[in-house]
Amino acid sequence: MAEKVTLEYKGHPLRRKDNLIYYGSMSDKYIAMLQITETKKVKDMDVATRVVVQLQLTDPELKSRDRVVKKTEKNSLYAAMDVAYVWLTRSLKTA
Secondary structure (H helix, E strand, O other): OOOOOOOEEOOEEEEEEOOEEEEOOOOOOEEEEEEEEEEEEEOOEEEEEEEEEEEEEOOOOOOHHHHEEEEEEEOOHHHHHHHHHHHHHHHHHHO
């Protein structure tokens, strides 16, 4: 029987749906959402060249626009993940 593998980055879970990456756990107060808005071809692979990062509250009672705490745009997925990690870690420590 196959075991379900959960992807993680620096101790927080990752979930991907198309061009959206959710970083963190919905059971926590905050998550980071990364949206890949632009890519370029490098050999046979699409590489992200523009990624919008949002730190969001997970409260289902709030409207989606009211959940956004911080927002930025980065030129690579690595830079976006780095910002998301810092924001998420700091926010969860103060929560």
